[in-house]
Amino acid sequence: MGNYFNKIDKWLSDRYELDALKELIMHKKVPVHRHSVWYYMGGVTLFLFTVQVLTGILLLLYYKPGENSSYESVRFIMTHVKFGWLIRSIHSWSANLMILFAFLHMFSVFFSRAYEKPRELTWVTGFLSLAIALAFGFSGYLLPWNQLAFFATKVGTEIVGVVPIIGEPLKVILRGGEDVTGATLSRFFGIHVAVLPLVLTAFLVIHLLFVQKQGMHEPEKFKSLPEEKKKYIPFFPNFVLKDVLLWLVVFDVLLMLAVFLPWELGPKADPFTAAPAGIKPEWYFMFMFQSLKFLPAYILFLEGELVGVLGFGLAGLAWMLFPFIPFKNKPGAKISLQAAIGIFAVIYIIVLTILGYTL
Amino acid sequence: MKKLFFLLSIFLLLLSTVFYAQEKTIQDKNGQNECLNCHKSDENLPDDFKSYDVHITAGLTCADCHGGDPTSDDEDIAMSKKNGFVGVPSRKDIPQFCGRCHSDFKFMKNYRPEVETDQVKQYYTSIHGIQLKKGDKNVAVCTSCHTAHSILPPKDPRSSVYALNVPATCNKCHGDKKLMDKYNLPSDIYKKYVNSVHGIDLLKNKDVTGAPACNDCHGNHGATPPGVSSIVNVCGTCHVNNYNYFKASKMGKDWEGDNDYHGCVTCHNNHDIKKPNDSFVGVGDDALCSDCHDKGDKGYEEAKKIHQELTNLSTLYDSAKVKLIKVKQLGMDDISIGFMLKDAHQAMIKARTTVHTFSSAKVAELTVPGIKIANNAIKKADEEISDYHTRRYGLGAATIAILILIIGLYLKLKGLNKPEA
Amino acid sequence: MSQTRRKFINTILGIGGLGSLGAILYPLVSYLIPPKITEAKVNSVKAGKADKFKDNSYKIIKFGREPVILIKTVNGNFKALSATCTHLQCIVQYRKDLKEIWCACHNGLYDLNGKNISGPPPRPLKQYDVKIVKDEIIITR
Numbered sequence: 001m002g003n004y005f006n007k008i009d010k011w012l013s014d015r016y017e018l019d020a021l022k023e024l025i026m027h028k029k030v031p032v033h034r035h036s037v038w039y040y041m042g043g044v045t046l047f048l049f050t051v052q053v054l055t056g057i058l059l060l061l062y063y064k065p066g067e068n069s070s071y072e073s074v075r076f077i078m079t080h081v082k083f084g085w086l087i088r089s090i091h092s093w094s095a096n097l098m099i100l101f102a103f104l105h106m107f108s109v110f111f112s113r114a115y116e117k118p119r120e121l122t123w124v125t126g127f128l129s130l131a132i133a134l135a136f137g138f139s140g141y142l143l144p145w146n147q148l149a150f151f152a153t154k155v156g157t158e159i160v161g162v163v164p165i166i167g168e169p170l171k172v173i174l175r176g177g178e179d180v181t182g183a184t185l186s187r188f189f190g191i192h193v194a195v196l197p198l199v200l201t202a203f204l205v206i207h208l209l210f211v212q213k214q215g216m217h218e219p220e221k222f223k224s225l226p227e228e229k230k231k232y233i234p235f236f237p238n239f240v241l242k243d244v245l246l247w248l249v250v251f252d253v254l255l256m257l258a259v260f261l262p263w264e265l266g267p268k269a270d271p272f273t274a275a276p277a278g279i280k281p282e283w284y285f286m287f288m289f290q291s292l293k294f295l296p297a298y299i300l301f302l303e304g305e306l307v308g309v310l311g312f313g314l315a316g317l318a319w320m321l322f323p324f325i326p327f328k329n330k331p332g333a334k335i336s337l338q339a340a341i342g343i344f345a346v347i348y349i350i351v352l353t354i355l356g357y358t359l
Numbered sequence: 360m361k362k363l364f365f366l367l368s369i370f371l372l373l374l375s376t377v378f379y380a381q382e383k384t385i386q387d388k389n390g391q392n393e394c395l396n397c398h399k400s401d402e403n404l405p406d407d408f409k410s411y412d413v414h415i416t417a418g419l420t421c422a423d424c425h426g427g428d429p430t431s432d433d434e435d436i437a438m439s440k441k442n443g444f445v446g447v448p449s450r451k452d453i454p455q456f457c458g459r460c461h462s463d464f465k466f467m468k469n470y471r472p473e474v475e476t477d478q479v480k481q482y483y484t485s486i487h488g489i490q491l492k493k494g495d496k497n498v499a500v501c502t503s504c505h506t507a508h509s510i511l512p513p514k515d516p517r518s519s520v521y522a523l524n525v526p527a528t529c530n531k532c533h534g535d536k537k538l539m540d541k542y543n544l545p546s547d548i549y550k551k552y553v554n555s556v557h558g559i560d561l562l563k564n565k566d567v568t569g570a571p572a573c574n575d576c577h578g579n580h581g582a583t584p585p586g587v588s589s590i591v592n593v594c595g596t597c598h599v600n601n602y603n604y605f606k607a608s609k610m611g612k613d614w615e616g617d618n619d620y621h622g623c624v625t626c627h628n629n630h631d632i633k634k635p636n637d638s639f640v641g642v643g644d645d646a647l648c649s650d651c652h653d654k655g656d657k658g659y660e661e662a663k664k665i666h667q668e669l670t671n672l673s674t675l676y677d678s679a680k681v682k683l684i685k686v687k688q689l690g691m692d693d694i695s696i697g698f699m700l701k702d703a704h705q706a707m708i709k710a711r712t713t714v715h716t717f718s719s720a721k722v723a724e725l726t727v728p729g730i731k732i733a734n735n736a737i738k739k740a741d742e743e744i745s746d747y748h749t750r751r752y753g754l755g756a757a758t759i760a761i762l763i764l765i766i767g768l769y770l771k772l773k774g775l776n777k778p779e780a
Numbered sequence: 781m782s783q784t785r786r787k788f789i790n791t792i793l794g795i796g797g798l799g800s801l802g803a804i805l806y807p808l809v810s811y812l813i814p815p816k817i818t819e820a821k822v823n824s825v826k827a828g829k830a831d832k833f834k835d836n837s838y839k840i841i842k843f844g845r846e847p848v849i850l851i852k853t854v855n856g857n858f859k860a861l862s863a864t865c866t867h868l869q870c871i872v873q874y875r876k877d878l879k880e881i882w883c884a885c886h887n888g889l890y891d892l893n894g895k896n897i898s899g900p901p902p903r904p905l906k907q908y909d910v911k912i913v914k915d916e917i918i919i920t921r
Contacts, residue, residue, distance in 0.1 A: 058811055062819070072822045072844065079692040080815040083807035238775050245768045248800075252761045259754045262747065265690025560902065569902025597900050599887035697845050705870045708885045753807075760799025767793035774789065 028215065028235035033222045038108035039239075040246050042211075045105055047247040048098035049204070051254070052136075055091040056193065063143070065189040067182030070145035071268040078265060089258035095137055097254060099284050102130045110322075110342050114217035120323035122210040125203050127320045132200045137282055139192040145185060150269035151279045153188075154180045159292065162305045163313075181271065280356070287349045288312055290356035319345075393432045394421035409509035411517070417470055424456070451491060453500040454479050481581035488581075497538060504528055504579075520579075523565065525572035526552055551631035571597070591622035598623075604715035637673055640714050641666025664719035668726040672707050675733040679703065682740035691743040699736035703729050827917040830858070838874030841919060847871050848908055848919060853892060854879065860908035860919045861894045867901045881905065 012018055030039060062081055064073040077084035106126065109115055115123035142153045157180065161171035176183035222230065233239055281289045291312070295304035318325070322338075329336045398404050398421075414424070422429035427444035431437040438444045448456040458479035460466050467476050482488040482501075490498040504520055511518035519528045530549035532538060539546040552558040552573070560570035576593050577584060591611070595602025605611040605622070614620040626639070626647045638645040641662050642652075648662035679700055686693045706729025713721050825843045827850050833839070838851040840863055849863035851874045861881065863871050870885035880897070881890040889898040894905035909920045 058808075061812070064819075068822045073819075075690060076817075076819070078690040080817055082810035082813065082815065084811060085690070086807055087811055238772065241768055241772050241775070245765060245772065248761055248765050248768070252758055252765075255754055255757060255761075263690075264688055266688055564902075566902040568896065569900065599899055600885070603887075694842070694845055698842060698847070701847065701864075701869075701871060705885065708868050708870050712886060753803075757800075757803035760796060760803045762796075763792060764796025764800045767789060767796045770789045771793065774785070 024212070025236050026234070028212075029232035030216050030235055030239045031218050031222055032231040032233055033219065035108075035112060035219060038105075038112065039216060040243060041101055041105035041108055043243045044246060044250055045098055045101040046204070046208075047250065048094050048101060048254075049200075051094045051251075052091065052098060053197065055087050055094065056197075058087050059091055060193060065143070065186055067145065067185060070143060070185060071265075074144040075265060085262060086258055089262045090254060092263040093254055093257045093261075095140060096283070097250070097257075099130075099133055099137060102133055103284070106130060107342065107346060109217075111339065112217065112219050113338065114219075115323045117323070119210070119214060119217060122207060122214070123323050124320055125207040125210065129200060129203045129207060131316075132196055132203065134284060136192065136196050136200070137284065139188040139196065141282060142185060142188045143192065144265060145269045146266040147269050147273075147276060148266055148279070150180060150271065151275045152281050153184065154275075155279055155289075156281060156285070157184075159305070159309060162303065162309050164306065179271070283353065283357075286356040287352035290352045290359075392420040392422075392429050393437060394425075394427065394429050397432065397434070397437075405508045407506050407508045411511070412508055413510050413512060423460075450496055450500055451494070453502055454482050454488070454491070457501045478580040481578075484583075485578075485581045486583050497532075497541070499532060503532065520574075522567045522572045523562065525574055526558065526562065529573045548630045551628075555630060555632045556634045557632060590624050594623045600712050601715045604713060608715065608717050610717050635711070637666065637669045637711070640669065658717075661717065661719050665714060665717075665722050668719060668722045669707075669710060669714070672703070672710060672726040672729045672733065675730055675737070676700070676703050676707055679733045679736045679740065682737055682744070686740050686743045689744065689747045691747050693743070696736050696739050696743070699732055699739065703733040703736060705729075706732065824918055824920040827860075827919055830912045830915050830917050833858075833917070836876050836879070840871065840873075843908070843919060849874065849881065849905075850910070850917065850919065851881070851892065858910040858912070858917060859892050860910045861890075862906040862908070864905075865901055866896065866903040866905065867899075872905070 009018075030036070059077065062073060062077045062084065064070065074088065077088055079085075081087075109123065109126070138153075138156060142149045157171055157174050160174060161167045163170065172178060174184070174187070175181070176187040280286070288308075292305055292308040295308045297304050299307045327337050329338075420429045421427075425445050425447075426442065427439070428437050428442040436442065438446070445456075462476050462479045464476045467474055478501075483492065487498040487500070491500060506519050509517075509519070511521075513520045513522070515521060516523070518524065526549055533544070534546055534549045536546040553562060557570050560566045561572055564570070574582070591602060591605065595606075601623075611622075614622060614625070627633075627635070639647050642649045642654075642659055643666070646662065646666070648658065652658035652662060679696075683693055683696050683700060686696060706725050710722050710725035710729060713725060716722070822844055825841060825848075827839065827841045833850075833852045835852055835856050836854045838849055841848045841850050841860070847863040849861050849872055851859045851861075853859060865872050865883040865885065865888055867883065867886055867888050870883050872881050872883045872888075872890065874880075875882040878889070880892065881894070882888070883890075883899070883901065887899045888896065888901040890901065890905050891897050894907050896902065896904050911918045911920065
């Protein structure tokens with residue numbers, strides 16, 4: 001057995017410079033400290049993305065986009081295809097967990113200040129990947145063409161329309177017409193299964209290349225330790241095995257969620273009925289949705305909703321470019337300005353999300 | 360010779376009138392209509408004048424009804440009695456006035472060969488016609504319903520006698536309390552009708568081809584209330600099964616002839632017919648049976664049983680429907696359950712019709728299989744719902760496998776952390 | 781590390797790995813095998829062989845969630861119409877004796893083009909298209 005491996009290894013090494021790669025993998029080290037656990041968040045996100053790609057491809061085998069066929073084909077997957085219910089349920093749950101872990105990953109990076117030089121671009125690509133993941137969620141939500149998704153999409157695209165000048169044309173382009181119709185469905189389907197996977201894969205590759213090139217970030221405290229007190233574990237096999245271990249746990253949790261709390265289908269979308277009460281976006285849009293609801297109709301001379309949308313746009317931009325913003329902290333300050341901003345963001349998101357579900 | 364000449368001249372005269380009549384219709388189509396020209400410029404047209412009136416679009420002129428000479432713009436010539444000017448006919452004469460053409464099959468053939476020509480005859484058999492003959496000037500004549508100068512065929516939605524407009528047209532007089540009081544007639548028929556099952560279907564749902572307007576039960580030109588004995592037949596033209604069941608029932612036979620019970624109307628009323636529901640039959644507060652049947656008599660017991668049969672099925676059907684919605688919501692297979700429910704629904708509808716046999720056994724013939732189907736549907740739905748929660752036992756096996764792998768990896772990792780021996 | 785311990789761990793890893801692989805592959809392969817009804821048809825439905833269908837007879841076909849009445853007329857022509865009566869949603873049938881569509885619930889009658897001609901039905905029945913492809917009857921919306 002081992003003999004064969006060696007032969008293949010030799011064959012490959014003769015043709016490609018595998019040694020450099022092996023070297024990199026073998027010598028890569030991961031620091032061990034109190035906050036090491038956060039190193040795993042990105043890996044879990046990546047794992048869930050892989051699950052998404054695989055289950056997504058499986059769903060594509062039976063799914064048929066179209067005003068009449070979407071809902072029926074999802075129902076077909078759930079009722080006639082063996083384990084179809086499981087695949088769909090995993091796809092839905094994994095999507096949500098992926099975004100959850102992406103958020104955790106982002107905030108852990110933020111609070112450990114891993115985005116600072118030289119990892120600014122890793123942060124930017126990571127942020128963009130999260131944005132694309134959100135777009136994934138938004139476009140995928142519509143595809144079963146059920147009542148809730150239909151109206152959530154209507155409300156969601158409506159919000160795009162409030163942006164001055166480009167908002168209205170953008171809304172029409174997104175919807176593929178004035179209203180959310182079968183045309184929107186085709187469009188969202190194309191975006192969900194072709195455009196976004198391509199773009200996200202590109203960003204992820206860059207993101208991962210950066211990470212591998214620059215190695216793991218070491219927090220301030222760890223860096224200041226004397227050399228002999230710094231503890232590391234080898235990336236391979238120790239860290240990778242730990243990663244796999246965690247992935248397995250997450251996978252099992254995912255299975256349990258998919259099995260014990262399977263995703264419902266709900267009634268088919270009927271564009272001619274009144275919107276049902278309590279239209280809610282997916283949880284990761286809730287804080288923005290709720291903020292818009294709290295805004296008054298007018299702020300000064302501007303529409304409240306417009307202020308909100310622009311505000312979130314600017315905040316997002318600032319968040320993406322955070323590594324490039326120069327902060328001057330007073331030497332004696334108990335807490336840095338950056339940390340304060342991060343804490344505010346976390347509290348804001350949590351509080352408004354809770355309000356969104358309780359009010 | 361003289362006699363022959365006389366006969367010949369009469370013959371020629373007759374012939375000329377025939378020619379004249381034939382020519383008239385052709386000439387008029389392209390002919391002048393000076394009446395309209397003057398009346399228009401003097402703004403002296405009838406109030407209800409509409410240029411889309413069926414007579415104008417057919418090419419008739421004012422003079423074709425009112426007489427006179429339409430080619431002359433001289434008032435004295437055009438409206439001279441000599442030229443046959445009639446002017447406005449008196450109310451009493453209107454039926455004959457219209458009947459000059461509309462009772463003339465040969466004439467009508469030139470325009471609308473499919474239209475009947477017995478309206479005037481029918482009219483004089485109606486209460487309206489009989490009263491008019493007696494000299495009553497309040498009753499409806501042709502123009503009361505058809506208007507005088509904006510007449511349109513009944514299929515035209517603009518027409519006063521279009522199905523959707525008929526109730527309002529009749530109500531012009533029959534809703535006039537002062538007028539109706541004189542005849543001891545109710546004036547709230549329209550209000551009752553509007554909220555009846557027929558009125559809602561016609562006026563709200565615009566079911567022009569299905570729901571009956573006033574004339575569908577009362578007739579139009581020969582309008583009379585359907586007689587006591589004919590009510591069943593009138594309702595039965597549409598409600599055929601109900602009619603057949605009722606006619607064959609003991610009650611249907613008992614109610615024939617002159618008595619206080621007037622077929623369908625006795626339970627369902629006439630103008631304010633409500634959408635029936637299962638509480639109509641039985642012995643409850645809303646039940647109609649208990650109007651006559653008292654506790655202890657046979658009919659009372661039968662009504663109670665019929666009601667029980669119907670409610671058994673309908674409650675079961677309703678709960679099956681709720682289950683179906685749940686199955687749909689969960690995204691489980693609902694199609695076969697949906698078809699089962701359609702069958703149960705059919706049994707329920709049929710059973711409700713068989714109420715008119717007034718036999719609980721006959722009703723049960725339909726409700727019992729219906730209940731069986733509904734029960735099967737509920738069973739199937741419960742299976743689907745429990746499947747949704749429990750068909751996933753395989754997870755246990757998968758979890759065990761994954762758990763073993765996790766433990767293995769954990770042990771391996773622990774080994775790695777220890778320095779190699 | 782002792783040899784036995786290493787062996788033990790490897791056995792566990794092997795069992796767990798194979799089990800997990802099975803746990804993933806079994807649903808995956810089952811999913812890939814086409815189900816009995818091979819696709820979610822919403823715009824057409826097959827209704828059997830045309831030559832086996834007797835003249836002057838009918839069949840109720842399940843078209844997704846809707847019942848459809850398929851009739852072969854005395855002339856051998858196919859007609860497909862919604863089988864749901866427009867009066868109170870009973871399922872209609874074809875009457876050989878009348879050569880018309882009849883609803884048993886309240887004696888409603890429709891002609892073979894679905895037009896309501898007698899009894900309480902307020903509206904006509906919706907027509908479907910019927911095509912015969914290689915003797916296979918296909919009903920489409």
